[in-house]
Every structure is written in C-alpha cells, then in structure tokens.
Amino acid sequence: MKVLVTAKRVIDPYVKVRVKSDGTGVETANIKMTINPFCEIAVEQAVRMKEAGIVTEIVVVSIGPLQCQETIRTAMAMGADRGILVETAEEVQPLAVAKVLKAIVEKEQPRLVIMGKQAIDDDSNQCGQMLAALLGWPQATHISNVTLNGDSAEITREIDGGLEKLTVKVPAVVTADLRLNEPRYVTLPNIMKAKKKPLENIKPDALGVDIKPRLKTLKVAEPASRSAGVKVADVAELVAKLKNEARVI
Amino acid sequence: MAILVIAEHDGKNLKPGTANTITAATKIGGDVTVLIAGQGCADAGATAAKVAGVSKVLVADAAHYAGALAENMAALVLSVAKNYSHIVAPATGFGKNFMPRVAALLDVQQISDISGVVSADTFVRPTYAGNVMATVQSSDAIKVITVRATAFDPAGDGGSAAVENLAAAADAGLSKFNGQELTKSARPELTAARIIVSGGRGMGSAENFKILEPLADKLGAAVGASRAAVDSGFVPNDYQVGQTGKIVAPELYVAVGISGAIQHLAGMKDSKVIVAINKDAEAPIFSVASYWIVDDLFKAVPAMVSELG
Ligand SMILES: Cc1cc2nc3c(=O)[nH]c(=O)nc-3n(C[C@H](O)[C@H](O)[C@H](O)COP(=O)(O)OP(=O)(O)OC[C@H]3O[C@@H](n4cnc5c(N)ncnc54)[C@H](O)[C@@H]3O)c2cc1C
Ligand SMILES: Cc1cc2nc3c(=O)[nH]c(=O)nc-3n(C[C@H](O)[C@H](O)[C@H](O)COP(=O)(O)OP(=O)(O)OC[C@H]3O[C@@H](n4cnc5c(N)ncnc54)[C@H](O)[C@@H]3O)c2cc1C
Numbered sequence: 001m002k003v004l005v006t007a008k009r010v011i012d013p014y015v016k017v018r019v020k021s022d023g024t025g026v027e028t029a030n031i032k033m034t035i036n037p038f039c040e041i042a043v044e045q046a047v048r049m050k051e052a053g054i055v056t057e058i059v060v061v062s063i064g065p066l067q068c069q070e071t072i073r074t075a076m077a078m079g080a081d082r083g084i085l086v087e088t089a090e091e092v093q094p095l096a097v098a099k100v101l102k103a104i105v106e107k108e109q110p111r112l113v114i115m116g117k118q119a120i121d122d123d124s125n126q127c128g129q130m131l132a133a134l135l136g137w138p139q140a141t142h143i144s145n146v147t148l149n150g151d152s153a154e155i156t157r158e159i160d161g162g163l164e165k166l167t168v169k170v171p172a173v174v175t176a177d178l179r180l181n182e183p184r185y186v187t188l189p190n191i192m193k194a195k196k197k198p199l200e201n202i203k204p205d206a207l208g209v210d211i212k213p214r215l216k217t218l219k220v221a222e223p224a225s226r227s228a229g230v231k232v233a234d235v236a237e238l239v240a241k242l243k244n245e246a247r248v249i
Numbered sequence: 250m251a252i253l254v255i256a257e258h259d260g261k262n263l264k265p266g267t268a269n270t271i272t273a274a275t276k277i278g279g280d281v282t283v284l285i286a287g288q289g290c291a292d293a294g295a296t297a298a299k300v301a302g303v304s305k306v307l308v309a310d311a312a313h314y315a316g317a318l319a320e321n322m323a324a325l326v327l328s329v330a331k332n333y334s335h336i337v338a339p340a341t342g343f344g345k346n347f348m349p350r351v352a353a354l355l356d357v358q359q360i361s362d363i364s365g366v367v368s369a370d371t372f373v374r375p376t377y378a379g380n381v382m383a384t385v386q387s388s389d390a391i392k393v394i395t396v397r398a399t400a401f402d403p404a405g406d407g408g409s410a411a412v413e414n415l416a417a418a419a420d421a422g423l424s425k426f427n428g429q430e431l432t433k434s435a436r437p438e439l440t441a442a443r444i445i446v447s448g449g450r451g452m453g454s455a456e457n458f459k460i461l462e463p464l465a466d467k468l469g470a471a472v473g474a475s476r477a478a479v480d481s482g483f484v485p486n487d488y489q490v491g492q493t494g495k496i497v498a499p500e501l502y503v504a505v506g507i508s509g510a511i512q513h514l515a516g517m518k519d520s521k522v523i524v525a526i527n528k529d530a531e532a533p534i535f536s537v538a539s540y541w542i543v544d545d546l547f548k549a550v551p552a553m554v555s556e557l558g
Contacts, residue, residue: 013512017377026381038493094349095358120492122376124361129319129349138423139319141346144486160342160440160495162487164316165427178476178493179486214358218371218384226518229539235552238524241540246522248444248501249468249557 001148002057003046004110005080006101008036009064009071010121023219035071038116040078041176044183045114045146047079054148057081059108063092063100069199076194077186083199088211094122096204096211098130103207105135110171112153117142117175128175138168142177250279250369254303255326255338255348257317258285258293265441266339268300268403270396274337275302275404276366282307282333284415286325288315294412301407311417316426317343323350324418330355330391334369340395340496341440352393359393360385364400378492378515398440399498399519432485434472439490442471444501447490447517450477451506451527451546458483460550461505467557473497473517475507491516506546509534526550 011017012032019026035043049055060080062068065087072083086100105113118125125141132139140146144163145156148170155166158177168174186194204211232238242249252274257264274281282305283297294308307329313321326347330336336351338344340362352359364382365373371386372394439445446465452458458478465472473495474488490497492515502520507513509525509532517523518537525538526549535541542549 011377013378016511017380019381026377093358095353095356098353118493120378123378123492124359125345126349126352126359126361129346130353130359132319133323133350133353138421139346139350140424141319142342158342158486159429160487161438162429162431162485164429166316166318167425167427169423179480214389215360215385215387218386220376220381220383223375223379223382226523226537226539229523229535229537229541231535232540232542234544235542235549235556238540238542239553239556242501242522242524246501246539248522 001055001112002059002108002110003049003055004059004061004105004108004113005039005042005046005075006115007039007043007060007062007071007075008116008119009033009062009068010036010119013037013120019220019222023221025217025220033067035074036116036119038118038120038176040183041178041180042114042116043075043078043080044181045176048181050079059084059110061086061101061104063088063097065089072199073191073194074186076197077190078184082197085199085201086204086207087201088204090211091213092211093213093215094124094126094130095214096209097127098134099209100204100207100211101127101131102134103209105131112170113173115173115175117177128173132173135173138172140166140168140172140174143174144177144179146174250277250334251332252277252279252281252335252337253329253333254281254283255336255344256283256285256293256297257339257341257343258287258290260287260290261292262296263293263300264341265438266341266398269398269401270337270339271300271302271404272401273363273366273396274335277335277369279334280304284309284326286314286317286322288312298410298412299406299408301405303408303410306410306412307415308412309415309417313420314417317347318424318426319347319350320421320423321418322347323354324421326351327354328418329415333391335392335394337394337396340397344395348393348395355391355393357389357391357393358387359395360387361395362397363394364397378511379518380511397496399496432487436465437471439471439473439488439495439497442499444468444470445473445497445499446470446503446505447473447475447507448478448483448505449475449507450481452478452483455483460547463554464503464550467554475513504534505550507534508532509537
C-alpha cells in the first residue's frame with residue numbers, strides 16, 4: 001500500500017518570530033527553518049507502518065520555495081522513499097495547498113494521506129480537511145491512533161473533552177496530533193542515504209492548479225503587550241492583591 | 250447579509266464558545282440564523298432560540314448527526330449554504346473538524362480562528378502562536394469563518410427566534426462514529442471557566458499534581474496543564490492549554506511550575522489576570538504575569554490554600 005505524507009517547511013517553533021517593520025509579513029531572512037512538527041509526526045507514522053509491513057511506499061510532498069527540498073530530505077532521512085517538491089515562490093493558502101495535493105493524489109493513487117493537524121506558522125488547521133473534501137474521501141483529524149483493517153481504518157481522535165473513536169473507509173486523509181507518536185532522530189548514515197533518494201520537482205502550472213490567494217493580508221502586527229506585572233513577596237500579599245487590587249477572587 | 254452560525258451543543262445546551270461565536274456574527278452585521286444538528290437535539294434548538302441577536306434557528310435531527318461527523322456536517326451545511334453570505338462556527342475541535350470541508354466544497358478559502366471583525370470581509374486572526382496578528386481580507390463570495398471564542402463576549406439571553414426543522418442531508422456513509430471517552434470532572438470546563446489553575450512539569454508527578462485540587466476547590470476553578478505535564482502523564486490530554494491545546498482567557502489564570510514557553514503562552518496570555526508561581530527567578534512566564542511569586546510551589550500552593558481560608 002502506498003502512503004502520501006506532507007511536509008511543510010516552517011520557522012522553527014522555538015524561534016521568536018518578529019514582524020517586519022513595514023507590517024507586510026514576518027522576518028524570515030537568516031531564520032532557522034525546520035519541518036513542521038506535526039508533519040514530522042505524520043512522516044514517523046508512515047515509516048512505522050512501513051516497518052510493520054503495512055505500507056510499501058512512502059511519497060513525501062512539500063509545497064513552497066526550492067529550500068523545501070531540505071524538508072523533503074529530512075523526511076527521507078526518517079524513511080520516506082521518494083519526494084515531490086511543488087515549487088513556487090508565491091504564498092500558497094490552504095485551499096490551494098489542498099488543490100495541489102489533490103492533483104498529486106490523483107497521479108500517485110495512495111490509499112492513505114497522512115498530514116499534520118496544523119502548521120505551526122499560519123495555524124490554519126485546514127489543509128487535511130480540505131483535501132479530503134476535494135477528493136470526496138473521509139477524514140480523521142487530530143488522531144492519536146490509527147489501525148488499518150483492510151478497507152477501513154480504526155481511529156482514535158483527540159477532541160476537546162477527551163477522545164473519540166471512529167471507523168473511516170479507506171482511502172482516507174488523516175491528520176496527526178502530538179501524541180500519535182514520538183518522531184525518531186535522523187542519523188547521519190540515513191541523511192547520506194536520503195541524498196540519493198529520488199526527488200521530483202514540479203510547478204503548480206504543470207498540475208493545472210490555480211493557486212491564486214483568496215485572502216489578502218492587509219497588514220500584520222504584534223499583539224498588544226500586557227502591562228508589566230509585579231513580583232509579590234509571599235502568598236499573603238498575593239491573595240490580598242487578588243482580592244483588593246485585581247478583584248478577581 | 251445573512252449569517253449562519255453552526256452551534257456546538259450537547260443536545261440540550263449550547264457548548265461554551267457558541268454564544269461568543271454568535272456575538273462575532275452580530276458584529277459582522279446581518280440576520281443571524283443558528284443551525285443545530287444532532288440526534289435528539291430539539292431542546293438545544295429551543296435554547297438557541299433564546300439567545301439575544303438570533304433571528305432564526307434551524308434544527309436538523311437525524312441519527313447520522315450523532316458525533317458531528319465531518320462528512321455529514323459538511324453535506325448538511327452545504328445544503329443551505331447558498332442562502333448565506335457568512336458561515337461561522339467556533340474554532341473548537343468541533344468547528345475545526347468540518348468547517349474547512351465546507352469551505353473546500355464551496356471553493357472558498359476559510360478564515361481560521363478570527364479574533365476581530367473589521368468589516369464584513371476583513372478580519373483579524375492570530376498566527377505564529379499568537380505572536381503575529383494578521384488582518385486579512387477575503388475575496389470569496391461566501392465567507393467561511395471559525396471564531397476564537399475568547400476574543401468575543403458571550404451573547405446573552407433575551408431572544409425569541411423562530412425554530413424551523415431542516416431536512417437532513419443523505420448520510421455520506423464514509424465514516425462511523427463509535428463513541429467518545431470523555432474525561433469526567435466535577436469542575437467547570439476549561440474553555441468556560443472563570444478561574445483556571447494550571448500545573449506544569451514542575452509538579453513532578455501525577456501524585457503531586459493533586460496538590461492543585463484543594464486550590465482549585467477554594468477558587469471554584471478548572472484545572473489545566475502544560476504540554477510537559479500532559480506528556481509526563483500527570484494529567485489527561487484534554488487538560489493541555491496552548492497553541493496546540495486549548496485557548497483560554499479566564500479572569501484569573503494561575504500557572505504553577507510552568508516555565509512559559511511561547512506555545513504555552515499562546516493559549517493563556519489573554520487571561521485578564523495571570524499569577525505565576527515558579528522557583529526560577531528568570532522564568533519567562535513572569536513576562537506575562539500580573540503577579541508572581543518566586544518560591545517552591547510545594548510551599549506556596551498549600552500556603553495559598555490556607556490563606557484563602
Ligand atoms: C512565499 C510564502 C509567502 C507567504 N506569505 C504569507 C503571508 O503574507 N501571510 C500569511 O498569513 N501567510 C503567508 N504564508 C503562509 C501560507 O499562507 C500558509 O502556509 C498557508 O495558508 C497554509 O496554512 P497552514 O500552513 O496554516 O495550513 P494548515 O491547514 O495548518 O496545515 C495543515 C497541514 O497541511 C500540510 N501542509 C500545509 N502547507 C503545506 C505545504 N506548503 N507543503 C506541504 N504540506 C503542507 C501539512 O501537513 C500541515 O501540517 C506564506 C507562505 C509562503 C510559502
Ligand atoms: C509544535 C509544538 C507545540 C506545542 N504546543 C504546546 C501547547 O499547546 N501547550 C504547552 O504548554 N506546550 C506546548 N509545547 C511545549 C512547550 O514548548 C514547552 O515544552 C512546554 O510548555 C513546557 O512545559 P512546562 O512549562 O510545564 O515545563 P518546563 O519548561 O520544564 O518548566 C517547568 C517549570 O517548573 C519550575 N519548577 C520546577 N520545580 C518547581 C518547584 N518545586 N516549585 C516551583 N517551580 C518549579 C521550573 O523552574 C520551570 O520553570 C509545544 C511544543 C511544540 C514544539
């Protein structure tokens with residue numbers, strides 16, 4: 001069974017993001033980039049399924065500038081077999097991401113698509129659901145467990161009050177939550193091996209997909225900062241302040 | 250303009266977040282219709298009719314809406330979508346699941362997690378874990394929007410909307426709902442609580458985490474946690490506050506043994522008053538705290554319980 005996984009290149013989650021002084025976007029020059037942590041979990045899941053003999057081939061897709069090749073190589077070093085870069089310097093919004101992925105799914109015919117539940121930069125949490133909709137496939141978002149059973153998959157999802165169990169027909173799109181697994185560290189020999197794995201480069205035009213943005217970013221700004229707080233000496237002072245100054249208890 | 254709000258409910262009452270979403274809808278301006286879908290949900294329809302600002306309630310009651318499966322919810326919303334200029338739902342696990350599906354089927358770019366309404370086509374939304382606020386304008390004919398509940402006040406009572414039944418759409422038959430395992434707690438829900446006491450890795454163990462219980466009891470608070478506390482197995486997943494957990498903004502948030510990583514701050518820094526208890530005088534959580542104590546939490550927490558009397 002073939003699996004498609006997606007890998008988005010994002011600013012490292014531990015970097016403090018700064019808004020450009022002209023308010024048009026965020027500073028990305030000389031900033032550490034990485035694979036989106038949820039995509040890393042998606043790749044790990046695919047690799048574990050391959051190690052368990054359920055999956056035969058893992059194709060990893062990234063959409064974005066040429067540097068996304070590094071993200072694809074990271075996924076390959078983890079165990080993905082083959083990469084596809086859909087290269088564009090344009091902003092690609094979630095609907096466009098889903099349309100590009102749909103074209104790739106139609107070409108590659110995977111039985112399962114594993115994605116991250118959200119990208120930690122734009123925080124949209126949309127792409128997987130949109131792809132499933134465009135394909136007319138079932139979806140399972142925020143999953144913490146998946147077991148394939150022939151033509152269906154047993155799913156555990158994380159929901160606001162606890163967990164939810166689903167059965168979805170396969171083919172399906174699933175999106176990974178944090179507790180699905182703990183991704184492995186990539187080793188040097190595997191990084192070397194990944195360099196030799198096939199990586200195809202295609203342009204959105206060649207897929208016949210319109211990726212024009214529908215949302216125009218008018219401006220970006222830093223949120224209002226909180227007014228400075230005070231250190232209190234002890235619990236007695238704290239409780240007094242909460243009662244008399246903040247009046248919240 | 251006509252706005253459709255898709256309500257999250259438990260069959261009787263609206264879940265926290267839906268009343269705030271109705272407020273966001275009234276800010277967009279126009280007639281607000283609330284859609285209640287579920288199995289045995291007539292009571293929730295009656296509840297929604299009483300919310301101020303709602304002019305109509307649609308109730309779709311069918312077995313295949315139990316569990317709000319995304320495929321079936323999307324098909325239902327699609328069956329009425331053309332009547333509306335805006336389709337809006339809370340950006341909770343519920344709304345996040347099916348709204349992008351609705352958007353894709355309408356060929357619309359969804360606007361996720363809005364925290365402000367600038368005009369009928371322009372909205373503010375947090376990105377990068379709330380560190381960057383983007384103002385975005387949509388060129389789509391129908392706007393599909395999810396709403397960050399903490400950014401809007403809940404709509405009050407006082408409405409008397411008409412309630413109509415809506416015919417169910419066909420069961421997509423793509424997925425099956427096999428039930429939920431909900432964490433049982435006598436405490437208020439995190440996203441609805443007025444006060445939250447949260448513990449982090451500093452709590453040390455599941456056993457130690459329990460020292461927060463008497464404090465939460467005294468304050469009538471919900472209990473939350475950092476991801477490190479969840480990952481260490483101190484508490485269940487659904488306690489997690491943060492960028493990839495729950496977004497909360499209570500009147501009082503007490504962070505105990507939490508360092509203040511940006512992903513955690515993303516989920517709580519809009520709280521009105523923040524208290525931090527940490528033994529590290531340099532802990533980043535202090536940068537957002539209204540009041541902080543540098544002390545061992547195992548001393549400070551019990552002391553606070555007795556101080557509260
Ligand atoms: C050149 C450029 C300029 C941009 N400018 C802006 C800007 O000005 N303002 C702004 O707000 N945003 C900007 N973006 C970000 C862009 O809008 C978002 O990446 C896009 O909206 C997708 O949202 P998301 O990643 O939050 O999707 P989500 O729905 O959160 O992503 C879910 C999952 O989809 C998959 N996925 C998403 N994107 C990709 C991808 N590219 N390749 C592979 N898998 C993917 C991943 O598995 C991910 O975990 C820019 C991006 C680029 C490349
Ligand atoms: C993609 C991604 C998503 C994430 N999403 C989230 C999220 O949604 N929510 C979230 O919380 N995190 C999230 N994280 C994790 C986040 O980066 C931090 O690792 C996490 O918040 C740390 O939790 P903590 O503060 O409890 O632990 P630590 O950072 O280990 O802090 C423990 C604190 O306890 C203090 N302490 C220890 N003992 C005592 C004592 N006896 N008395 C007083 N103080 C004491 C220490 O001084 C320290 O400040 C995410 C990370 C990534 C990469």
